[in-house]
Amino acid sequence: MGSYADGWFQSRSVGDGVTLFWEARIKPDYRCNIWHVRGRDRDMLVDTGFGLVSLLDSIPELNERTVLAVGSHSHCDHVGGHFEFGHRHIHAAEAEIMARPTRLNTVADPYVVDEMFEGEKPVGFSAADYEVKAAPATRTLIEGDVVDLGDRAFEVLHIPGHSPGSIALYEEKTGILFSGDVVHNGANGIGKLILYHTVEDQFLISVERLRKVPVTAVHGGHYASFGRDRYTEIIDEYIARKRSPGCPAEARMAKKP
Numbered sequence: 307m308g309s310y311a312d313g314w315f316q317s318r319s320v321g322d323g324v325t326l327f328w329e330a331r332i333k334p335d336y337r338c339n340i341w342h343v344r345g346r347d348r349d350m351l352v353d354t355g356f357g358l359v360s361l362l363d364s365i366p367e368l369n370e371r372t373v374l375a376v377g378s379h380s381h382c383d384h385v386g387g388h389f390e391f392g393h394r395h396i397h398a399a400e401a402e403i404m405a406r407p408t409r410l411n412t413v414a415d416p417y418v419v420d421e422m423f424e425g426e427k428p429v430g431f432s433a434a435d436y437e438v439k440a441a442p443a444t445r446t447l448i449e450g451d452v453v454d455l456g457d458r459a460f461e462v463l464h465i466p467g468h469s470p471g472s473i474a475l476y477e478e479k480t481g482i483l484f485s486g487d488v489v490h491n492g493a494n495g496i497g498k499l500i501l502y503h504t505v506e507d508q509f510l511i512s513v514e515r516l517r518k519v520p521v522t523a524v525h526g527g528h529y530a531s532f533g534r535d536r537y538t539e540i541i542d543e544y545i546a547r548k549r550s551p552g553c554p555a556e557a558r559m560a561k562k563p
């Protein structure tokens with residue numbers, strides 16, 4: 307366990323050279339998981355949080371080596387800190403959002419609210435004024451691309467649906483999957499949040515594809531990590547729900563940019 311910036315960031319090693327960082331003063335239902343992977347030649351950061359406090363100023367380890375900041379997708383809870391890094395990767399379908407982020411296209415409006423903090427919100431913070439800083443991609447990713455850390459290689463799986471440029475990163479050698487917001491271990495199941503660019507039919511195709519990936523450890527964009535059995539269970543619960551007659555309407559946060 308590590309603590310940084312007066313407890314704003316916490317960290318925990320999850321094995322295989324992977325460390326979880328999280329914004330500890332943001333409630334679990336809002337904050338994302340920030341995954342750091344140590345490679346031989348360079349490191350990878352999968353997602354960077356809301357960007358309210360500097361990752362580089364807070365966490366000395368992030369300054370010691372080259373860090374590739376990869377976005378699982380361009381929602382504000384995942385890419386708010388990308389502007390701090392010199393190497394910024396995002397799927398091509400969301401490159402435009404990273405270059406010209408707005409409160410609507412990053413879903414800061416309506417996602418970011420004063421109630422998302424545990425206790426006091428940071429001094430000077432105003433939910434209505436929050437925005438993601440522009441962080442144009444230095445590399446746009448597409449299906450089949452590889453993020454190469456020297457001795458570790460993560461394959462890009464394009465899994466649109468939650469957003470058009472959602473990706474997962476899969477390491478064949480270890481069976482580790484970083485699954486973003488597509489498959490996670492939230493209590494309410496997956497696929498419940500419908501945003502302006504969510505396409506539910508694509509989401510279903512993406513999770514059916516992901517089900518076939520031989521994972522051993524899944525690190526999602528939110529909530530706790532899990533293994534193969536839980537992964538299959540989460541996906542099967544979603545597929546069964548979508549196929550059941552009279553499938554209930556999902557929670558919509560569908561403000562159009």
Ligand SMILES: [Zn+2]
Pocket residue numbers: 379381468487
């Ligand atoms: Zn998202």
Ligand SMILES: [Zn+2]
Pocket residue numbers: 338381383384487527528
């Ligand atoms: Zn998210």
